[in-house]
Amino acid sequence: MTPLKEDNVFLSVIEQHKGIIYKVANSYCRNIEDRKDLIQEIIYQLWRSFGRYNDQYKYSTWLYRIALNVAISFYRKDSKRSGHASELTTDIIVVAEEKDDLSPQLHLLQRFISELPELDRAIMILYLEEKNYKEIADILGLTETNIATKINRIKNKLKGKFSTIHN
Amino acid sequence: MEDIALKEMWANYDKKLEKTLALNHRLIAEIQTQKVRSVLRPLKTIKIVGVTAGIIWTLFLSVLVTFAISGMTASRLFFVVSVLGIIVTTAAAVVIYIRQVVLIRQIDNSENIMEAQRKLAVLQSSTMNVARILFLSAPFYTTFYINKAMFEHVNIGLWVLQVTITTVFTITAIWLYRNIQMKNAGERWFKVIFGSKEWTSVTKAIKFLKEIEVYEKE
Numbered sequence: 001m002t003p004l005k006e007d008n009v010f011l012s013v014i015e016q017h018k019g020i021i022y023k024v025a026n027s028y029c030r031n032i033e034d035r036k037d038l039i040q041e042i043i044y045q046l047w048r049s050f051g052r053y054n055d056q057y058k059y060s061t062w063l064y065r066i067a068l069n070v071a072i073s074f075y076r077k078d079s080k081r082s083g084h085a086s087e088l089t090t091d092i093i094v095v096a097e098e099k100d101d102l103s104p105q106l107h108l109l110q111r112f113i114s115e116l117p118e119l120d121r122a123i124m125i126l127y128l129e130e131k132n133y134k135e136i137a138d139i140l141g142l143t144e145t146n147i148a149t150k151i152n153r154i155k156n157k158l159k160g161k162f163s164t165i166h167n
Numbered sequence: 168m169e170d171i172a173l174k175e176m177w178a179n180y181d182k183k184l185e186k187t188l189a190l191n192h193r194l195i196a197e198i199q200t201q202k203v204r205s206v207l208r209p210l211k212t213i214k215i216v217g218v219t220a221g222i223i224w225t226l227f228l229s230v231l232v233t234f235a236i237s238g239m240t241a242s243r244l245f246f247v248v249s250v251l252g253i254i255v256t257t258a259a260a261v262v263i264y265i266r267q268v269v270l271i272r273q274i275d276n277s278e279n280i281m282e283a284q285r286k287l288a289v290l291q292s293s294t295m296n297v298a299r300i301l302f303l304s305a306p307f308y309t310t311f312y313i314n315k316a317m318f319e320h321v322n323i324g325l326w327v328l329q330v331t332i333t334t335v336f337t338i339t340a341i342w343l344y345r346n347i348q349m350k351n352a353g354e355r356w357f358k359v360i361f362g363s364k365e366w367t368s369v370t371k372a373i374k375f376l377k378e379i380e381v382y383e384k385e
Contacts, residue, residue, distance in 0.1 A: 007196075011195055018188050019185060019188060022184060040194075045276050049277050072280065072284055076372070092195065093188055094191055105176055119382055122280060128177035130174065141278075142281060149385070150385070
């Protein structure tokens with residue numbers, strides 16, 4: 001692939017999957033400034049890895065792996081920023097409408113997801129993104145049986161939290 | 168709250184994001200042309216600084232030892248042995264750091280999450296081994312200044328103090344070397360030593376490694 005073509009393919013992959021990047025970043029960073037840094041870091045790492053992309057996997061699988069790995073590492077190392085992101089005064093992924101018309105239920109779901117341990121959070125995002133057990137197992141590196149057990153446990157945990165709020 | 172309701176909520180969120188998210192192409196181009204770099208402090212840079220500092224310190228001590236050996240007298244024996252002890256422990260720490268730099272290059276974020284996170288956590292937690300080894304050099308810092316005059320004009324009080332300090336440092340260093348391990352991360356003394364901010368990422372990595380192990384077994 002020529003460098004120019006590679007640049008364009010990368011741009012179209014990011015364009016197509018920007019929602020995934022945003023949702024992963026939003027699930028691991030509730031703070032707006034941190035989220036901006038995390039989105040930049042995910043896209044930076046995606047670009048670094050793009051030349052080695054293995055086409056035996058779908059773009060979305062490759063993208064989920066990198067986005068979640070970077071988000072988990074970022075979450076663990078949150079006190080180790082070098083401050084490069086401050087060079088950027090605008091966001092890489094911009095939310096065009098600032099008006100917050102998300103339902104209260106969705107806000108609760110986002111909050112409950114962000115309270116889950118890092119690995120449970122990754123599984124739940126993939127489950128809600130309609131990934132099947134095999135894909136989730138591939139992305140996480142666990143067995144399908146293990147994934148099924150964990151999804152049930154996490155769902156019960158979330159349902160418990162919703163019912164506590166409603167009672 | 169049914170499964171279907173959770174997924175519906177998420178799908179609605181997805182639809183809304185589809186309409187509202189826009190990509191800033193200029194910033195993506197800046198990343199592609201390397202104008203924007205990682206926001207995380209590069210782990211490799213920190214290790215390379217550690218290796219460089221360790222090598223400079225080892226070379227400096229080696230020069231001192233070489234001079235001391237070239238004019239070797241019995242009174243310099245403590246100095247030579249002590250500095251050699253410090254050189255050996257520092258060199259061992261430098262070797263660990265060099266191994267870590269090699270390991271950093273092998274970490275691939277496109278690997279599955281368990282594998283990539285395990286490698287990263289093992290790497291971060293192995294920094295603890297550098298501390299273990301460097302603790303072993305502590306007793307040598309209590310002996311390098313012993314000289315001929317201290318034997319010729321014996322001061323019992325001074326010698327009692329010297330032997331006590333060296334013994335305490337030796338026992339403590341050996342004990343720490345044997346006990347600074349992941350299984351003791353919950354102990355109070357461990358938290359006192361590694362409780363500062365500089366060690367946060369290492370202690371978090373140790374905790375996360377344990378979580379990964381449990382997670383795979385559950």
